[in-house]
Each structure stands twice: as structure tokens, then as C-alpha cells.
Amino acid sequence: MLKKVLVVAVLFLTFVGIFSFFSNVFAVTGNEVLNSSQATELVEIKESAKGRLAEYIEKYGSTPYGVAAYVLNIVRIYSIPFCFMGIAIGSIFQYVLGIRKLDVRDRGFKMIITFVTILLICQVLPLIFAIVVNGWRG
Numbered sequence: 030m031l032k033k034v035l036v037v038a039v040l041f042l043t044f045v046g047i048f049s050f051f052s053n054v055f056a057v058t059g060n061e062v063l064n065s066s067q068a069t070e071l072v073e074i075k076e077s078a079k080g081r082l083a084e085y086i087e088k089y090g091s092t093p094y095g096v097a098a099y100v101l102n103i104v105r106i107y108s109i110p111f112c113f114m115g116i117a118i119g120s121i122f123q124y125v126l127g128i129r130k131l132d133v134r135d136r137g138f139k140m141i142i143t144f145v146t147i148l149l150i151c152q153v154l155p156l157i158f159a160i161v162v163n164g165w166r167g
Contacts, residue, residue, distance in 0.1 A: 109152075119137045
């Protein structure tokens with residue numbers, strides 16, 4: 030079953046790669062890039078990220094602590110969908126594919142436990158960092 034899924038995935042990626050190879054690429058001049066809305070959105074995203082990083086540096090009083098807090102906040106945000114996908118895949122292994130095979134069921138259970146642990150660590154670590162840095166450092 031797993032081999033069939035892998036073969037289908039490789040074939041799908043191959044077809045996507047072939048079709049993207051034959052797609053048209055249109056060159057744009059420098060003025061069109063500067064006037065495009067995507068370029069301005071990228072600049073706005075970059076400036077907002079710099080602003081948030083500056084806020085963290087100001088809040089924590091030093092550059093290393095501010096950068097660490099900023100990175101931990103990003104990890105906290107992006108760990109939620111990643112871990113939910115892992116828990117869903119582990120649930121599929123445990124409850125759907127593991128009905129007939131105990132080793133697959135155990136693998137699914139281990140995946141669920143692993144992703145729940147990662148999720149808890151990623152959610153609690155910024156809180157612990159803030160308590161330690163602001164509480165004991167002053």
C-alpha cells in the first residue's frame with residue numbers, strides 16, 4: 030500500500046515538473062518590478078518583520094534576547110499546523126491502517142505522542158523564556 034502511494038506521489042511530482050518546465054516565462058523590466066503590487070507587499074512584509082523584531086529587542090532590552098524571543102514566537106505560531114498535520118497522519122496510521130497490522134498501529138501511536146510532545150514544547154517554551162528573562166534578569 031505504501032509503495033503504491035509513493036509511486037503515485039513520484040508520478041504526480043514528475044508530471045508537475047514536466048508541465049512547469051514547458052510553462053512560459055515572461056521577462057519584465059526593472060520599472061515593472063518596482064511598480065508591481067507584489068514587490069510592494071514583499072517590502073511591507075519585510076518592514077513589518079523588522080518592526081516586530083525591533084519591538085522584541087526593545088521589550089527584552091538586548092539584541093540576543095529580542096532575537097531569541099522573536100524566533101520562539103515564530104516557532105510557536107508555525108508549530109501548530111505542522112503538529113496538527115503530524116497528529117492527523119499518526120491518527121491515520123493508528124486508526125485506519127493499523128486495524129490489521131499492529132506494527133503500523135504502534136507507529137501511528139508513536140507519531141501522535143511525538144507530535145503532541147513537540148507541540149507542547151513549542152507552545153510552552155516562549156512562556157518559559159519570557160518568565161526566565163523578565164523574571165530573573167529583571
